[in-house]
Amino acid sequence: MCVGLSAKVVRIQDGMAMVDADGARREISVQLMDDLEPGDYVMVHAGIAISKITDEDDHETDEIMEALLA
Amino acid sequence: MSEQAQARQSAAEILSSYAGPHLRIMEVCGTHTHEIFRLGIRKLLPPQVDLISGPGCPVCVTPVGFIDEAIWLAEHDVTITTFGDLVRVPGTKKSLAGARAAGGHVQVVYSPLDAVIYAQEHPEEQVCFLAVGFETTVPAACLAVEKAQELGLTNFSLLTANKTMPNAYAALRDSADVFLYPGHVHAITGTQLCEDLAEQGVSGVLAGFTAKELITALAVAVRKAEEGKPFFVNAYPRVVKPEGTPAAVALIEKVMEPCDSEWRGLGVIPQSGLALREEYAAFDARKKYDMPHIEGRANPACRCGDVLRGACKPSDCPVFGKGCTPMHPVGACMVSGEGACSAYYQYGGGVL
Amino acid sequence: MSEQVTLAMGAGGKQTSELIASVFAKRFTSPYFTADDAAVLPRPTGQIAMSTDGFIVSPSFFPGGNIGKLSICGTVNDLSCMGARPLYLTCAFVIEEGYPLDDLRTIADAMAATAAEAGVVLVAGDTKVAGRGQVDGVFITTTGVGEIVEGAAPAGAKAKPGDAIIVTGDVGRHGCTILLARDDFGIEADVTSDCAPLWSSVEAMLGVSKDIHVIRDATRGGVGTVLYEIAEQSGVGISLDAASVPVDPAVGGVCRMLGLEPLYLACEGRLVVIAPKEEAPALVEALRSAPHSGGATIIGEVTDDRPGWVVLNTEIGTQTLLPQPGGELLPRIC
Numbered sequence: 005m006c007v008g009l010s011a012k013v014v015r016i017q018d019g020m021a022m023v024d025a026d027g028a029r030r031e032i033s034v035q036l037m038d039d040l041e042p043g044d045y046v047m048v049h050a051g052i053a054i055s056k057i058t059d060e061d062d063h064e065t066d067e068i069m070e071a072l073l074a
Numbered sequence: 075m076s077e078q079a080q081a082r083q084s085a086a087e088i089l090s091s092y093a094g095p096h097l098r099i100m101e102v103c104g105t106h107t108h109e110i111f112r113l114g115i116r117k118l119l120p121p122q123v124d125l126i127s128g129p130g131c132p133v134c135v136t137p138v139g140f141i142d143e144a145i146w147l148a149e150h151d152v153t154i155t156t157f158g159d160l161v162r163v164p165g166t167k168k169s170l171a172g173a174r175a176a177g178g179h180v181q182v183v184y185s186p187l188d189a190v191i192y193a194q195e196h197p198e199e200q201v202c203f204l205a206v207g208f209e210t211t212v213p214a215a216c217l218a219v220e221k222a223q224e225l226g227l228t229n230f231s232l233l234t235a236n237k238t239m240p241n242a243y244a245a246l247r248d249s250a251d252v253f254l255y256p257g258h259v260h261a262i263t264g265t266q267l268c269e270d271l272a273e274q275g276v277s278g279v280l281a282g283f284t285a286k287e288l289i290t291a292l293a294v295a296v297r298k299a300e301e302g303k304p305f306f307v308n309a310y311p312r313v314v315k316p317e318g319t320p321a322a323v324a325l326i327e328k329v330m331e332p333c334d335s336e337w338r339g340l341g342v343i344p345q346s347g348l349a350l351r352e353e354y355a356a357f358d359a360r361k362k363y364d365m366p367h368i369e370g371r372a373n374p375a376c377r378c379g380d381v382l383r384g385a386c387k388p389s390d391c392p393v394f395g396k397g398c399t400p401m402h403p404v405g406a407c408m409v410s411g412e413g414a415c416s417a418y419y420q421y422g423g424g425v426l
Numbered sequence: 427m428s429e430q431v432t433l434a435m436g437a438g439g440k441q442t443s444e445l446i447a448s449v450f451a452k453r454f455t456s457p458y459f460t461a462d463d464a465a466v467l468p469r470p471t472g473q474i475a476m477s478t479d480g481f482i483v484s485p486s487f488f489p490g491g492n493i494g495k496l497s498i499c500g501t502v503n504d505l506s507c508m509g510a511r512p513l514y515l516t517c518a519f520v521i522e523e524g525y526p527l528d529d530l531r532t533i534a535d536a537m538a539a540t541a542a543e544a545g546v547v548l549v550a551g552d553t554k555v556a557g558r559g560q561v562d563g564v565f566i567t568t569t570g571v572g573e574i575v576e577g578a579a580p581a582g583a584k585a586k587p588g589d590a591i592i593v594t595g596d597v598g599r600h601g602c603t604i605l606l607a608r609d610d611f612g613i614e615a616d617v618t619s620d621c622a623p624l625w626s627s628v629e630a631m632l633g634v635s636k637d638i639h640v641i642r643d644a645t646r647g648g649v650g651t652v653l654y655e656i657a658e659q660s661g662v663g664i665s666l667d668a669a670s671v672p673v674d675p676a677v678g679g680v681c682r683m684l685g686l687e688p689l690y691l692a693c694e695g696r697l698v699v700i701a702p703k704e705e706a707p708a709l710v711e712a713l714r715s716a717p718h719s720g721g722a723t724i725i726g727e728v729t730d731d732r733p734g735w736v737v738l739n740t741e742i743g744t745q746t747l748l749p750q751p752g753g754e755l756l757p758r759i760c
Contacts, residue, residue, distance in 0.1 A: 006210035006258035007105055007685050007758060008283065008313075028615040028679030033187060033217055036321040047261060047313050048683075050157070050207070050214040051185020055261040055319055059312040062282060065290040068309050069085055072297055086742075114744030158684075158756030184611040184684070184757060285742045400752055420749035 009048045010057055013040060023048060085286075085293035089118050092296045096122045099295055100249060100384060102239070103256030104131030105283060107414055111421035113285050115292070123296065126384035127414035128246065130256055132206040132237065133159045134382060134406045134413045135337045138370030140206075140235045141165030146368060147202050147233065147359060148178030155189035156204040158182045163409045166371045186218035186232075193222065193230040202359045205232040210258040212236050212348060213322040216329040219350070219357045231359040236348040237335055240267055243276065245343050249384045252295045253278035257287075257310045264318030265308055272306035282310040329354055338372070338406060339379030378405035381414050388418040395419060429527040436521070436555025446553060449530055453538040454548040458514070465549035467514055470573035475510035477501055478569040486533070486563050488607040490599075490619030491694075493566055494533035498540040499623045499694055501570040503643040506628040507697065509578030509636075512546040513571050519551070520565040523558045533564065544623035546570065575629075577636035584639040585660035587730040590706035592699040594627055594713055595620060595721035596672040597649045601691030601755075602680050611757065613683060615676040622695030622718035630716040631699065634708045640700035643693070650689035651751040652698045653736045664736045666726035666748065685758030690751060700728060 011023035011032075019035040023046065033052040034040050045060045046053035101107055107127045110116065116125055129135045142165045148154050154170060161170045161182065174180040179199070183189050186203050193201035205215040215232055222230040239259055246253075255268055255278045268278055277299065281291030291309040298305040308314055326348070335347025350358045359365065372378070376398065377391035388394050388407070398404035400416050407413035435445040443461075451459060458465040479500045486493040497517065505512045517537065521530065541548050599620040606615060624643065631638060640660070644652045649671075657664045673681075673688045681688050695718055701709055706724055713722035731737070736748040 006103070006208065006256065008210075008258045008261075009683050024679075025683060026679030027676030028613055028683050030184075030611075030613045030683065032185075033214075035217060036213060036319055036325065038321070047258065049210050049258060051187050052214045052217060054210060054213070054258060054322065055313050055315070057312050062284045062286045062312070064312050065085075065282075065286045065309070068290050068294065068307075072088075072294055073084060112740075112746060113742055114740050114746035115742070117744045118742075157758075159758055161756055182610065182756060184613075188612060285740075289742070400750070421746050 006049050008054070010045055010060060011048050013042050013044045013046060015042055016040060021053070085289045086118050088293040088297055089123070089289070090120060092120050092123060092300070094122070094300045096124070097252065097296065097299055098124045098126055098250045099252045099254055099292065100126040100128045100246065101254040102128040102130040103254070103259070104134065104413070106254055106256065106281060106288065107131065107417050109283055109288060111417040113288070115288055118289065119292070126250055127381070127417070128384065129242065129337060129340060129382040130208070131407070131413050132208060132211070133163055133409060134378065135237065135339065136163070136206050136235050136406065137336045137338050138164070138166055138372045139368050140233070140370070141169065142368045142370045143365060144170060144204055144233060145173045145178070146365060147363065148173040148180060150363065152200045152202050152363065153179040153181060153196070154202055154204060155181045155183045155192055157206070160204055160206065162403060163406050164373070164403060186215045187221060190218045190221045190225070190227065190230055193227050194225055197229060200229050202231045202233050205234045205236055208237055208239060208256070208259050209262045209326070212326050212330065213262065216325045219329055219354055222357060231357050231362050232350065233359040234349050236330070237337065238332070238346055238348060241343050241346040242337070242340070243271060245340060247276050251277065252299055254291060254295065255280040257282050257314060260314045260318065262319050262322045265306070265314060265316045268306045272304050275304045277304045278306055280308045280310050280314055282313065339382035373404045376405035378407045378415070381407050388415040391415070431521050431523060431525040431527060431530065431555055433523050433555050433557065436553060442553065446551070449527065449534050450551055450553070453534045454551065456547045456549060458547060458549040465514070467549060470513060472576060473574045475505050475508040475572045475574055476570065477504040478567065479504060480565065480567045482562065482565050483604065484562055485607050487529070488603050488619055489617070490603060491621040492533055492536050493564060494536035495540045496621055496694060497566040497568045498537050498544065498546070499621050500645065501568040502544045502546055502623045502625055505570050505572035506625045507580065507641040507643055508572070508574060509580050509628065509632065509641070510572030510574045511629070512544055512625055513573055514549045515541060515546050515568050515570045516550040517548060518567040519553045520561050521553065521555050522561045522563055523555055525564055530564065540623055544625050575632050578632055578638065580638050580641040582640055582642065582656055582659040585656050585662050585700045585728045586639060587662055587728050588703055589639055589700045589728040590703045590724050591664065591666070591726040591728065592701070592706060592710055592713070592722055593649060593672065593725050594624070594697045594699065594719035595695070596674045596677070597644070597693055597696060598677050598681070598688035598691030599674060600694040601648060602677045604692070606680065611684060613680055615680050617674065617676050617680070620693055620695035624695060624697055624718055627697060627713055627716040627719040630712040631709050634712045635701070635705045637705060638699060638701045638709070640698070642698045644696050644698055645694060646692050647751050648690045648692055649696065649698055650687065650736070650748055653748070654751055656698070656700065657734050657736055661733045663729040663731040663733055664726060665729050665731070666736060666738050668738045668740050670723060670725045672721055672723055686755060687749070689748065690755065703727065
């Protein structure tokens with residue numbers, strides 16, 4: 005339902021941010037995000053950041069599996 | 075073996091060794107459907123686990139009448155700005171691609187905010203954005219309206235068909251044993267609803283979109299289902315926080331209000347749609363252009379509706395793969411890359 | 427204001443001659459390029475291959491090339507795919523009234539340079555000027571003749587189960603470059619077109635082995651479309667190893683942003699080569715030594731499973747189908 009793209013925030017100005025995904029860059033709205041800084045990762049959908057991501061990779065699944073198998 | 079590969083393997087083993095009773099898992103989200111097909115994940119599941127593709131592709135659940143409304147606007151000299159997904163969806167008589175060939179102005183955009191910029195740069199044109207999508211996409215449309223208002227634009231509007239999930243979950247609760255919840259919807263709305271549903275006996279796992287995330291979420295679903303108690307697990311915590319994105323929820327609340335909404339295949343679900351509030355009526359295309367009520371007619375042979383409810387497989391539909399292919403779609407489920415029929419056809423439902 | 431093409435320049439009179447002399451003849455220097463009605467050419471000894479292609483690209487200038495370079499590469503590569511050394515090319519221009527002459531000169535420069543690199547001679551041309559709005563900038567059609575190398579006979583119907591599938595470099599760069607150059611989606615990335623004349627690559631391969639079953643250039647529709655065409659023509663299945671398909675990271679990023687599949691983005695300097703498995707390593711080595719195929723690699727094999735289909739071996743060890751080629755590439759967002 006919602007193609008999301010994780011991208012790194014390069015710079016922020018006036019509620020807009022330049023984000024980078026493997027060298028593809030685009031200006032998006034970050035108006036809905038608090039405390040965002042360059043270097044943070046966000047989930048982007050339809051030109052806006054919908055969430056700040058705590059881990060750029062999906063390593064967390066390892067912990068979920070550990071919990072499941074424990 | 076790397077730790078990652080090990081984790082994936084243990085998840086895959088949980089799936090393949092499941093020996094419990096028949097289990098229906100519904101992936102609600104169309105992007106999940108697409109990725110599950112693209113990655114061939116069904117092949118990791120034992121025969122008694124069914125993955126059902128739910129109604130989470132906004133293009134697929136958008137009724138035919140909405141396309142007809144957009145075409146009416148295009149024929150009345152309004153520039154249509156839209157996500158690429160909607161361009162080839164058949165209306166009663168034609169698609170937006172057909173309207174464009176007939177001289178209508180249809181512009182594909184990446185973001186509703188780009189549609190506002192287009193309107194600003196083309197003051198001589200009337201510009202309408204086709205606002206489809208769920209809670210994930212609604213904030214972008216709301217931001218677009220606010221931006222247009224801030225810029226004082228009088229040539230920008232939305233044609234809304236936005237939908238929300240809570241009442242759809244209720245309508246679907248008997249269609250599946252476990253829901254694979256749409257990660258990005260809940261990135262906006264948070265996890266409270268899922269917790270509440272678990273208390274009411276509806277189980278679900280919130281899933282991300284990579285191979286590992288999907289397989290892990292399915293492993294969690296299978297293992298927890300074996301335990302026999304209703305459950306909810308957030309298997310996508312790096313993106314979905316319990317509180318969601320409060321600023322987005324507040325923005326939706328400010329700009330839009332709930333309304334009854336027609337879902338293709340599911341009919342009208344009360345309070346499952348969003349429409350612009352009265353304060354934003356100037357940006358509501360239906361009011362702005364005094365549109366007549368338009369009732370669409372779907373092709374009667376098409377069983378998109380049953381497919382969307384999980385009541386039949388795409389290949390059970392009489393036109394699937396015959397009159398209806400991705401090149402010549404009859405129903406919306408064959409158009410969108412997320413549509414169950416398109417994914418089923420493209421990724422070899424008939425061959426592999 | 428800089429000089430522009432006028433309708434009079436296409437009317438066939440003195441101004442036409444001046445345009446041809448100042449823009450084209452000056453650059454397309456060859457003994458065969460004369461003011462007569464047709465070029466008179468020495469006859470090759472072997473069989474000849476002949477091909478024609480029309481080029482419309484918007485914008486006509488893009489990172490890594492322009493429509494002039496493209497129009498030479500396109501026909502040179504079509505000939506090369508038949509195992510034919512490109513010999514002669516003709517070119518026909520349809521130019522929009524008002525088109526800047528400087529741009530036309532740049533295009534002609536690129537054509538001359540690319541032809542020289544490919545070892546092909548421009549022997550005849552035609553220029554028409556269309557009224558404003560009747561064409562978009564400049565359209566070019568090139569027609570080429572090549573001489574088939576003795577013993578080479580690649581064709582789309584010759585893929586056999588057990589053959590290896592080679593791609594000569596990373597996929598989707600041209601399509602991605604054009605998409606970015608149109609700036610419809612506000613995306614920036616450092617991506618340049620792969621547009622290149624590929625006879626040197628084919629010649630290098632033929633130096634190693636004449637037993638090459640299929641050579642195709644993956645233009646419109648990309649590598650994915652070419653593979654489906656070959657599967658259909660040869661009546662075979664194709665098994666692709668998804669992880670081994672080379673994609674530039676930035677192209678991958680753009681594709682993920684827009685929900686597109688790199689295998690379906692156009693290339694203008696990439697070949698798909700199908701040859702017996704035992705020849706493949708030497709062919710790859712030869713390709714890597716040629717100037718435009720340094721990234722050659724094996725991406726899969728031909729099978730007798732599921733004729734007509736392209737099966738992808740995914741990153742998680744499952745099999746799935748490569749979606750069949752569709753129509754217009756539309757970004758997928760929701």
